[in-house]
Structures are given as structure tokens and as C-alpha cells.
Amino acid sequence: xxxxxxxxxxxxxxxxxxxxxxxxxxxxxxxxxxxxxxxxxxxxxxxxxxxxxxxxxxxxxxxxxxxxxxxxxxxxxxxxxxxxxxxxxxxxxxxxxxxxxxxxxxxxxxxxxxxxxxxxxxxxxxxxxxxxxxxxxxxxxxxxxxxxxxxxxxxxxxxxxxxxxxxxxxxxxxxxxxxxxxxxxxxxxxxxxxx
Numbered sequence: 663x664x665x666x667x668x669x670x671x672x673x674x675x676x677x678x679x680x681x682x683x684x685x686x687x688x689x690x691x692x693x694x695x696x697x698x699x700x701x702x703x704x705x706x707x708x709x710x711x712x713x714x715x716x717x718x719x720x721x722x723x724x725x726x727x728x729x730x731x732x733x734x735x736x737x738x739x740x741x742x743x744x745x746x747x748x749x750x751x752x753x754x755x756x757x758x759x760x761x762x763x764x765x766x767x768x769x770x771x772x773x774x775x776x777x778x779x780x781x782x783x784x785x786x787x788x789x790x791x792x793x794x795x796x797x798x799x800x801x802x803x804x805x806x807x808x809x810x811x812x813x814x815x816x817x818x819x820x821x822x823x824x825x826x827x828x829x830x831x832x833x834x835x836x837x838x839x840x841x842x843x844x845x846x847x848x849x850x851x852x853x854x855x856x857x
Contacts, residue, residue, distance in 0.1 A: 663812045664704060665846070667832045669711035670853040674775070677714050678817065681777040682826060685819050688779070690786040695719070696777040697750040699760050700813055701769045708851070709772050709813050715760045718753040722746040739801045742789060749801065750776060773813030780820035794818070796831030798845045806835040806845055813848065 677698050684694035701713040720727055728746075736743050743749055752774075761771050779785075782793045796818040798806065806814045816831045832850050836843035 663834060664708050664848075665834070666708040666849045666851060667711060667813060667815070668705070668708045668851045668853070669702075673711055673714060674817070676716075677775055678828065680716070681817055681819055681828075684777060685779055685826065688784070690784070691745075693745065693747050693781065693785065694777060694779050695747050695750065696817075697752075698775050699752070699757070700772045700775055700815065701760075701764045701767075702772050703769060709848075711772060711813075712769060713764075713767075714775065715763075717756040717760060719750050720753045721749055721751045724751070727751045735801070735804075739804070742792075743801070750805075771811070773811035773815070774809070775815040775817060778816050778818045780818075783820070796829045798831075798833055802833075803836065803845055806833060807838075810835065814845070 677696065680698075681694070681696040684696050688694035697717070697719065699715045699717055700711050701715060702709060702711040704710075721731070731743060731749065735749065764771055778794045778796065778799075780794070782790050785792075796816045798814070798816065802814070802816070812834055814833045814835065816833070818829045818831070820827055830850055832848035833845040834848055836845055
């Protein structure tokens with residue numbers, strides 16, 4: 663699988679805007695969430711991201727998903743996932759629709775992108791020891807393995823001196839042959855405007 667991600671930052675403009683809106687309106691009880699599907703092509707030794715498509719989260723409404731979280735996710739990854747705004751489960755019909763649209767444009771579903779806020783600063787007091795960044799959490803690793811997508815991006819947002827800053831991480835799931843291995847970091851190459 664390619665170990666480099668190529669994209670123009672403008673491709674992520676809608677996702678960044680959604681992430682900032684979520685961040686600005688969140689509370690410690692209502693964490694921000696933003697998640698989308700990445701479409702693009704495999705070009706030589708890289709994955710070229712060309713489109714971002716939002717999809718509906720059924721994490722809050724689907725009984726089977728809620729049961730899965732109650733029986734598997736919460737015992738394994740912590741009580742913080744009892745909050746239904748934590749974690750994402752893509753609505754299958756929307757994923758099918760997006761996949762078909764991608765195929766019609768000659769694109770592949772490469773993976774997903776989601777938001778990590780500086781929760782250790784803005785979250786509830788009992789969670790402020792859980793430092794987050796653009797690095798995958800144990801729950802992210804679990805989801806990356808489950809989806810099997812070759813590209814999993816994390817946009818990290820943090821506030822410093824009254825301004826928001828962001829960073830990006832790109833990750834491949836760990837090899838199936840290495841249980842317990844960490845996610846593999848992918849290089850990100852951002853296009854230069856007008857070149």
C-alpha cells in the first residue's frame with residue numbers, strides 16, 4: 663500500500679469549516695464531532711485525495727449500534743464512549759451511495775477523516791488527563807482496523823492565545839499479521855498554490 667498522501671489543502675476546506683463550527687459550539691457534555699469520507703485515486707506510490715463527502719452518523723439512533731457500544735466499546739475503551747456524540751458509525755446506505763458516486767467519477771473510497779479537539783483543555787475535568795493530538799487513540803486504532811481503509815486522517819484543532827490552529831495526521835491500519843501493532847504513519851504532501 664502507498665505510504666504517501668497527496669492533496670491540496672483546499673480539498674479539506676469544507677471539512678475544516680465543519681470542524682471549526684463543531685469546536686466553537688461544543689461543551690464538555692457535547693463534544694465536537696466531524697467525520698467524512700475521503701475519495702481519490704491511487705497514483706504511482708501515493709493516494710491522491712480529491713474529494714471529501716460527509717455522511718450521517720447513526721451512533722445516536724441505531725439500536726444495534728448502541729448495543730454494540732454498550733457491550734463491546736465502553737467496557738474496552740472507557741466510560742467516555744457512553745456519550746453518544748463520541749465515536750462514529752457511518753450510515754450504511756449513505757456509504758453505499760457515496761461509493762457509487764465515487765465509482766461514477768472514476769474515484770476510489772480511500773478512507774476517512776475525523777476531528778480531534780484539544781479535549782485535554784476543553785473537555786470535562788475528569789478527562790483532561792487524556793491528551794489527544796493528530797495521533798490515533800486506541801479507539802481510532804480499533805476503528806481503522808475494522809474499516810480496513812488504507813487511509814485514515816485525523817485533523818487536530820487546538821486553541822492558543824485566542825486563535826485556532828490545526829495539524830493533520832495520516833495513518834494506515836496496522837497489519838493483520840501483527841496483533842497489537844500501532845498504526846503506520848503516512849507522509850502528507852500538500853500542494854503549493856498555483857504550482
